[in-house]
Amino acid sequence: MADDAVDRDSDISYAQFRALANSMPNLAWMAHPDGWVFWYNQRWYDYTGTTPEEMAGWGWQSVHHPDTLPGMLEKWTHAVSQGEFFEMIFPLRASDGSYRQFLTRVEPLRENGVIVGWYGTNTDVTEQEQARERLQLLINELNHRVKNTLATIQSIAAQTFGEIKPDSAKTFEKRILALAAVHDVLTRENWRDAPLGDLVDSAIAHAGKDNFDLSGPEIRVSPQTASNLSMTLHELCTNAIKHGALSVPGGRVSLTWSVERGQRGRQLNLRWEEHGGPKVSPPAKKGFGLRLIERAMAGGADSSIALRFEPGGLVFTVQLPLAVDVLE
Numbered sequence: 001m002a003d004d005a006v007d008r009d010s011d012i013s014y015a016q017f018r019a020l021a022n023s024m025p026n027l028a029w030m031a032h033p034d035g036w037v038f039w040y041n042q043r044w045y046d047y048t049g050t051t052p053e054e055m056a057g058w059g060w061q062s063v064h065h066p067d068t069l070p071g072m073l074e075k076w077t078h079a080v081s082q083g084e085f086f087e088m089i090f091p092l093r094a095s096d097g098s099y100r101q102f103l104t105r106v107e108p109l110r111e112n113g114v115i116v117g118w119y120g121t122n123t124d125v126t127e128q129e130q131a132r133e134r135l136q137l138l139i140n141e142l143n144h145r146v147k148n149t150l151a152t153i154q155s156i157a158a159q160t161f162g163e164i165k166p167d168s169a170k171t172f173e174k175r176i177l178a179l180a181a182v183h184d185v186l187t188r189e190n191w192r193d194a195p196l197g198d199l200v201d202s203a204i205a206h207a208g209k210d211n212f213d214l215s216g217p218e219i220r221v222s223p224q225t226a227s228n229l230s231m232t233l234h235e236l237c238t239n240a241i242k243h244g245a246l247s248v249p250g251g252r253v254s255l256t257w258s259v260e261r262g263q264r265g266r267q268l269n270l271r272w273e274e275h276g277g278p279k280v281s282p283p284a285k286k287g288f289g290l291r292l293i294e295r296a297m298a299g300g301a302d303s304s305i306a307l308r309f310e311p312g313g314l315v316f317t318v319q320l321p322l323a324v325d326v327l328e
Contacts, residue, residue, distance in 0.1 A: 027092075027102070027122035029060075033115050035080040044122075049095025063093045076106075083108050083115050089125060100126040143187040181205075182230035186223050193220035196229075196257065203233035204255070211246055216257035221268070225320065229270070232293045236272050236316060245277030245313050252276055259322065268320045274313030282309045 022042040029044060031037045036057050045051070048063045061069060068090045079086035086106040091099035106120035181202045185194050196219050204212055221229065233255075237246070245251030257270040274280075293305070293316075308315045 024121075025123075029120050029122075031118040031120070033080075033117060035076065035118065047094055048092065065091045065093070065099055079106065080118070086120075089129065092122065100124055101129045139187060143184075182227055185230075186226060193222055194226045195219075196221050196226075199226050199230050200233065200255065203230045204237055204253075206234075207237035207241055207246055207253075211252055213252060213254045214256070215254075216270075217259065219257075219259055219268075221322070225268075225322070232318070233272075235293050236314075239314070240274055240277070243278075244280060245274035248277055250276050251313075266322045268318075268322045270318050270320075272314070272316040274315070277313050279311055280309045280314055 024041070024043070027044040027047060028041040029037050030039045037055065037060060038057075040052070040055060044055070048055075050059075050063065054062065061073075064072060072088060072090050075088055076086060078084070085108070087104065089101055089103050092102050093099050101124070102122040103125045104120060104122045106118050108115045109117040109119055182199060185198050185202055188194075196216065197214075199221070200214065200216075201209065240246040240251075240253060245253055252275050254273045254275065255271070257268060260267050260269060293307070303318070303320050305318045306316070
């Protein structure tokens, strides 16, 4: 009698599991520890139009797109061999021959630390992927149009400054190119927060990265902060090449940054310090570059900048409140 009760409970549990698995909107399946698939829910068969005999083991490969199957197989076999969680988006063929994009997630099932099987789900994300692609197209088009606008500005500047000092046109052009460079970084990040390290690399490229000693954590900054910092670093590089440490062989620039927690939230501390250059002294009057730096870094009452013409070289420091801007 006890065995009969256990059998009845098992039957009920399996019936409940099957009802749950077949009612969920996802395609679902289970595999042995070696990746051999032995069970699919009904939604898998309804979508793919296949049979259990066709899908047993590694038969699921027949409903994968041939272009993405090799990459998927590589990741899946690696996950099985290492016992790791698997996640990937790839197309699956429907019963009518069309393909839709699915987010596939596979979890290892463990008992006492040993993998006894795998449980996977495939969630249709076709609409989300199409929306993401449309958004990316819009961003690319915006980037293209902005670049065209910047190119037009360069052309106008070349004609406007044609009868003025040649250096003025060159300086203006370099500033436009610096703005375009940070624009490229932000576009790559879909105009969300961008890695500060990438922005630094882009801003100092024309001055030769080998001339810099860089140190700072991997942090991300908002688009506005990114643009302001990039233009500031560009102006500092230009000044160092013309008058400062980078105007002589052996001169170097130390550029460091950190994030600290203050009374008003997180704060970015950035320091530019030149070494090995000619002796410097404060200019008789502020040039456009210095005024540009002051305007770019004027971030409110909680911001502060300092520009010191010390005997050893120019030292520039800035402190910016980044309670919202920075993600570590």
